[in-house]
Amino acid sequence: MRDKILRWESILLLLVVAVFAWGWQSTPGFAEADNLSFLLLDYTEVALLALALLPIILTGQIDLSVASILGFCSALTGVLWNAGMAFETIVPLVLAAGAVLGSLNAALIVRFGLPALAVTIGTLGLYRGLAYVVLGDGAVTGFPDSYRPFATGTAGGTFLPYATLLVLVIAVLAAVVVHHTPIGRSLYAVGLGEQTARFSGIRVDRLRFGLYVVSGVLCAIASLVYTLRYNSARADNAYGMELIAVAAVLLGGVSIFGGRGTVVGVGSALLLMAGLRNVLFLNDVTNEIQNVINGLLLIISVLVPVVAGLLRRRRHPAAAAATEQPPQQTLPDPVAASTAHGSPEEDQR
Structure with missing residues (x-):
């Protein structure tokens, strides 16, 4: 029972309750339906990018180009709309573009064996630059009113936005895949040890390739959602949002080295960050201070597991050493095995 109470996800949920209670008590208008809708909508795109990053980081990799893919797809949406294309046709084309950009990341990382950090830092600039090439510095507006409610409206007269329902559906699907399917078990296995996962028969390259493609689609x-919500397609849309998404994933308890983390933890971190940002916004705290707080949250999310590990090693040095250095298992030597058991010809004789 104590372990469940002290789990990071439980601590995050308590912090979420504390932040929302603080906002309700100290900030006029915080608990109003319109503000709660704004709070949820404000982090819709961050949540989608975080869900795109979650399985990738579970395998010990990273994708820093997620916000740039969003920006390119937004620019592409504006260009196609300006060209007179129907929005129903634009949607699948934009999703396909996201998949292509994700596939390029995957090809460089998986096929050529390049480091994911270096590749996605490069494509972060590449995709953002391509967005400016496609659309320029201007903005495209005037998207169809029939579609905008899906990005700005609420369901059934409640405070729950349609965009948040979309995030919840994707989060539930992610939770099922990550925590209840062989694919999810493979994610954790690869994050804990890539070579061991390969020896276990997991197709690591195929798995990682698919993750980057799915990430591109989620960014699209x-x-x-971003373009319709602001009714504006720009090349600089979501500029810098990748850092907020990474902070949400790491704050949610996902290890930057892979192999540990949950969808519930990431969801709790997103609610915590959204609630804190909303309270600060309502109290007229500047964006610069909010950026400082986001940076501190990112540092804390990385620091907490390290400190917890140090404390655990100090309290139980023998158990920690046994956990960190498991007995090495060697593969059987085929030559020695054939010497011990005899060759097939000798067995037949």
């Missing part, structure tokens, strides 16, 4: 979905 986020771009459509």
Whole structure:
């Protein structure tokens, strides 16, 4: 029972309750339906990018180009709309573009064996630059009113936005895949040890390739929501949002080295950051101070597991050493095995 109470996800949920209680008590208008809708909408795209990053980081990799893919897909949406294309046709084309950009990341990382950090830092600039090439510095507006409610409206007269329902559906699907399917078990296995996962028969390269493609598609979905929500397609849309998404994933308890983390933890971190940002916004705290707080949250999210590990090693040095250095298992030597058991010809004789 104590372990469950002290789990990071439980601590995050308590912090979420504390922040929302603080906002309700100290900030006029915080608990109003319109503000709660704004709070949830404000982090819709961040949540989609975080869900795109979650399985990638579970395998010990990273994708820093997610916000740039969003920006390129938003720019592409504007260009196609300006060209007179129907929005129903634009949506699948934008989703396909996101998949292509994700595939390029995957090809460089998986096929050529390049470091994910270096590749996605490069494509972060590349995709953002391509967005400016496609659309320029201007903005495209005037998207169809029939679609905008899906990005700005609420369901059934409640405070729950349609975009948040979309995030919840994707989060539930992610939770099922990550925590209840062989694919999810493979994610954790690869994050804990890539070579061991390969020896276990997991197709690591295929798995990682698929993750980057799915990440690109989720970024494209986020771009459509972002573009419709602000009624503006720009090349600089979501600039810098990748850092907020990474902070949410790491604050949610996902290890930057892979192999540990949950969808519930990431969801709790997103609610915590959204609630804190909303309270600060209502109290007229500047964006610069909010950026400082986001940076501190990112540092804390990385520091807490390290400190917890140090404390655990100090309290139980023998158990920690046994956990960190498991007995090495060697593969059987085929030559020695054939010497011990005899060759097939000798067995037949």
